[in-house]
Amino acid sequence: MAPTVFVAVIGAGLVGAEFIRQLLSIPNSPFKLICIAESTCIYYDEAKPITDVATWRQTLSASTEQPDMHLLTRRLSALVSAASSKVAVVDNTSSQHVASLYPVWLRAGINVVTPNKKAFSGDVALWEDILAASAQSGAKCYHECSVGAALPVISTLKELVATGDKIIKIEGVFSGTMSYIFNEFSTGHADPGGPSFSSVVKQAREKGYTEPHPADDLNGFDVARKLTILSRIAAQSPASHLPRLQTFQSFRTTSLIPAALEGIPTGDEFIARLPEFDAEFAAMRTEASKEGKVLRFVGVIDPVKGEVKAGLERYPMTHPFATSLGGSDNIIMFHTERYSPRPLIVQGAGAGAAVTAMGVLGDLLKLL
Ligand SMILES: NC(=O)C1=CN([C@@H]2O[C@H](COP(=O)(O)OP(=O)(O)OC[C@H]3O[C@@H](n4cnc5c(N)ncnc54)[C@H](OP(=O)(O)O)[C@@H]3O)[C@@H](O)[C@H]2O)C=CC1
Numbered sequence: 437m438a439p440t441v442f443v444a445v446i447g448a449g450l451v452g453a454e455f456i457r458q459l460l461s462i463p464n465s466p467f468k469l470i471c472i473a474e475s476t477c478i479y480y481d482e483a484k485p486i487t488d489v490a491t492w493r494q495t496l497s498a499s500t501e502q503p504d505m506h507l508l509t510r511r512l513s514a515l516v517s518a519a520s521s522k523v524a525v526v527d528n529t530s531s532q533h534v535a536s537l538y539p540v541w542l543r544a545g546i547n548v549v550t551p552n553k554k555a556f557s558g559d560v561a562l563w564e565d566i567l568a569a570s571a572q573s574g575a576k577c578y579h580e581c582s583v584g585a586a587l588p589v590i591s592t593l594k595e596l597v598a599t600g601d602k603i604i605k606i607e608g609v610f611s612g613t614m615s616y617i618f619n620e621f622s623t624g625h626a627d628p629g630g631p632s633f634s635s636v637v638k639q640a641r642e643k644g645y646t647e648p649h650p651a652d653d654l655n656g657f658d659v660a661r662k663l664t665i666l667s668r669i670a671a672q673s674p675a676s677h678l679p680r681l682q683t684f685q686s687f688r689t690t691s692l693i694p695a696a697l698e699g700i701p702t703g704d705e706f707i708a709r710l711p712e713f714d715a716e717f718a719a720m721r722t723e724a725s726k727e728g729k730v731l732r733f734v735g736v737i738d739p740v741k742g743e744v745k746a747g748l749e750r751y752p753m754t755h756p757f758a759t760s761l762g763g764s765d766n767i768i769m770f771h772t773e774r775y776s777p778r779p780l781i782v783q784g785a786g787a788g789a790a791v792t793a794m795g796v797l798g799d800l801l802k803l804l
């Protein structure tokens with residue numbers, strides 16, 4: 437019989453709510469959902485786990501308790517000590533503060549599952565502390581969805597590296613938002629005269645592909661974070677010249693944010709002002725289509741040259757980045773010693789609540 441796993445979910449937004457729906461839909465579930473937290477409220481009851489898909493939101497809203505992460509840590513640590521069962525935090529936020537608590541949780545024997553990129557792509561000291569804490573206690577930290585949503589990108593790279601393959605180059609479209617935007621905006625065929633840039637950004641947001649603030653996608657930081665996560669793993673492959681990246685800002689990334697829109701605090705205001713710059717983006721599209729090319733936002737990790745970069749590039753209409761992508765598709769090509777001359781390719785939806793929640797739940801199932 438599978439052991440019971442006590443689960444605390446932090447973040448019940450787009451991904452979090454879908455994750456809870458999928459978790460509560462598992463028949464004969466070994467998971468006990470004892471906690472759900474958002475920024476302003478928390479439900480916690482070990483004796484009364486949430487079981488009903490239809491009413492969990494009301495149960496959370498009815499709670500008057502304020503979220504206190506230190507209290508949550510003490511409660512979950514006590515549960516690890518008292519029960520022979522496993523305990524897991526599922527972080528479905530994009531919070532740096534929540535991410536900074538992973539080493540504390542892991543050292544206390546609390547497993548961590550998350551699509552949040554912050555812990556693995558920010559200060560290298562936090563990433564190293566997470567690895568050390570997990571090794572020390574044996575608690576697991578799974579974050580497959582921090583790159584390419586549920587697509588097996590991190591697991592594939594870890595396996596290539598662990599089995600001694602030499603990574604020659606990793607290149608691809610790593611952002612569901614950027615993929616959707618340029619698949620719709622720059623098709624080559626209809627240019628010029630396709631949809632406006634601001635309208636496709638708005639659609640990407642409505643479809644749930646963007647970060648809580650869409651500027652975090654358009655400034656290239658989301659791709660830079662994913663490249664940092666992969667680069668830190670690829671750096672362990674034989675003969676890698678990749679540098680020890682201090683943060684995701686340690687290499688060159690092209691931002692698509694017009695200077696006048698830098699630092700706009702809310703996503704709504706940012707989206708409202710973006711049409712002012714549609715003509716600039718249309719001109720870039722026209723330039724590319726005159727050469728028979730499309731625009732794609734691409735990331736490259738090159739362990740041979742020791743280089744990591746992300747930016748907007750032009751591709752001929754025959755290139756896989758131009759021909760084979762649709763919707764929020766990511767495509768990641770692993771060129772390795774074994775996968776040569778043809779690369780190992782992972783492709784599919786790289787954003788969206790359903791696939792991301794599925795990947796998070798898949799990671800949680802690994803604890804069994
Ligand atoms: N959307 C996608 O397709 C993908 C998303 N991801 C990642 O998944 C994560 C969630 O994304 P998404 O669901 O779209 O984001 P949302 O903005 O929809 O949801 C975020 C949730 O986190 C909660 N939250 C934020 N800060 C805290 C905090 N300090 N304590 C407790 N709760 C907090 C918010 O609560 P409140 O509303 O009260 O502030 C909200 O419930 C992000 O890290 C994102 O990068 C990864 C792959 C794909």
Ligand SMILES: N[C@@H](CC=O)C(=O)O
Binds near residue numbers: 583585614646653786
């Ligand atoms: N905003 C991100 C979501 C997944 O990480 C993206 O568009 O890829």
Ligand code: NA
Binds near residue numbers: 590
């Ligand atoms: Na993934």
